[in-house]
Amino acid sequence: xxxxxxxxxxxxxxxxxxxxxxxxxxxxxxxxxxxxxxxxxxxxxxxxxxxxxxxxxxxxxxxxxxxxxxxxxxxxxxxxxxxxxxxxxxxxxxxxxxxxxxxxxxxxxxxxxxxxxxxxxxxxxxxxxxxxxxxxxxxxxxxxxxxxxxxxxxxxxxxxxxxxxxxxxxxxxxxxxxxxxxxxxxxx
Amino acid sequence: xxxxxxxxxxxxxxxxxxxxxxxxxxxxxxxxxxxxxxxxxxxxxxxxxxxxxxxxxxxxxxxxxxxxxxxxxxxxxxxxxxxxxxxxxxxxxxxxxxxxxxxxxxxxxxxxxxxxxxxxxxxxxxxxx
Numbered sequence: 001x002x003x004x005x006x007x008x009x010x011x012x013x014x015x016x017x018x019x020x021x022x023x024x025x026x027x028x029x030x031x032x033x034x035x036x037x038x039x040x041x042x043x044x045x046x047x048x049x050x051x052x053x054x055x056x057x058x059x060x061x062x063x064x065x066x067x068x069x070x071x072x073x074x075x076x077x078x079x080x081x082x083x084x085x086x087x088x089x090x091x092x093x094x095x096x097x098x099x100x101x102x103x104x105x106x107x108x109x110x111x112x113x114x115x116x117x118x119x120x121x122x123x124x125x126x127x128x129x130x131x132x133x134x135x136x137x138x139x140x141x142x143x144x145x146x147x148x149x150x151x152x153x154x155x156x157x158x159x160x161x162x163x164x165x166x167x168x169x170x171x172x173x174x175x176x177x178x179x180x181x182x183x184x185x186x187x188x
Numbered sequence: 189x190x191x192x193x194x195x196x197x198x199x200x201x202x203x204x205x206x207x208x209x210x211x212x213x214x215x216x217x218x219x220x221x222x223x224x225x226x227x228x229x230x231x232x233x234x235x236x237x238x239x240x241x242x243x244x245x246x247x248x249x250x251x252x253x254x255x256x257x258x259x260x261x262x263x264x265x266x267x268x269x270x271x272x273x274x275x276x277x278x279x280x281x282x283x284x285x286x287x288x289x290x291x292x293x294x295x296x297x298x299x300x301x302x303x304x305x306x307x308x309x310x311x312x313x314x315x316x317x
Contacts, residue, residue: 019207074258081257097254097261105261161218162211169207 004047004170010159012152014054017047017163020170023177029184037178044174048167055160062153068146075120076139083132085112206308213301213315220294227287230280237277244270 003026008016020026027036085094093109100106117129120138130138202210244266247253253269254261264272302315 019204021204022201078258078260081262095252095263097263099259158215158219161215165211165214166207169202169210173202 002043004043010156012156014156014159014163017051017166017170019166020173023174027174027177029181032181034182037174037181040174041171041178044167044171048164048171051160051164051167055157055164058153058157058160062150062157065146065149065153069143069150072139072143072146076136076143079118079132079135079139082110082112082115082118083136086115086132206305209301209305210313213298213305216294216298216301220291220298223287223291223294227284227291230284230287234277234280234284237273237280241273241277244273 004018006016006018010016026040082094091113094112096108096110097105098108115132117131118135119127119129120135121127244253247266249266251266252263253266255264255269255272256262305313305315
């Protein structure tokens with residue numbers, strides 16, 4: 001039934017679109033009816049819709065992953081700075097203006113020389129205490145994972161783009177083939 | 189990619205190789221758009237940094253500067269802010285050069301594909317906006 005299926009797929013299992021090499025391989029020009037052609041066009045449309053739906057979902061997933069990166073980067077920068085500052089031989093406490101609440105800032109001093117641990121928000125109402133180095137390691141790993149997810153999603157989107165193009169060209173070609181066929185049928 | 193206008197017929201057969209070229213082209217045109225958006229964002233950021241580098245010169249050397257790290261302002265010595273800005277500027281400039289190169293490479297490949305496809309399909313295909 002599904003004559004537009006192929007065996008190939010990309011590494012994430014997104015099926016490759018079938019390229020219709022010759023329309024005649026799917027429709028016999030001497031016996032096919034208008035309904036047969038419509039049926040094929042409909043199948044092409046269904047495939048196209050499926051790909052577009054997948055594209056939309058992937059795009060949402062991509063944006064989700066992309067939005068994680070700035071947060072991780074910000075936290076990582078801060079922890080790295082704390083470590084840098086701790087290693088400097090500077091007895092002065094670190095002065096900050098921190099966000100106490102939205103649009104409300106307050107002053108705080110951090111005794112960097114005696115700061116060993118930071119608390120990372122892990123999500124799901126959990127916060128964990130980490131030594132500076134471990135925090136940097138954890139955040140670096142998370143950043144790499146998020147970046148990798150973005151790369152993969154971008155790859156998938158490009159793959160989907162290609163499959164959509166294949167299906168669009170297929171549709172156009174079946175349509176044109178049908179016009180030629182109908183012209184041939186018209187009484188001379 | 190659009191359907192051919194009504195009444196126009198397409199006599200050239202599309203082969204699998206052609207299809208792959210068309211696909212690559214449509215992929216690259218999207219990729220290039222993406223790169224250009226990113227580049228525009230970076231150049232915006234560069235403008236800010238440039239302004240900032242100028243402004244910072246006007247400040248008193250002894251005064252501490254509120255420097256935004258993450259979501260918090262950290263009071264930094266003037267000199268270390270200058271170092272940080274220089275560093276940020278360098279990282280940004282490198283990113284921009286890399287993006288500009290990517291855009292150029294993508295454009296070259298697109299031109300190549302364009303020539304091949306126009307040579308075969310002529311009027312039947314439209315690869316320009």
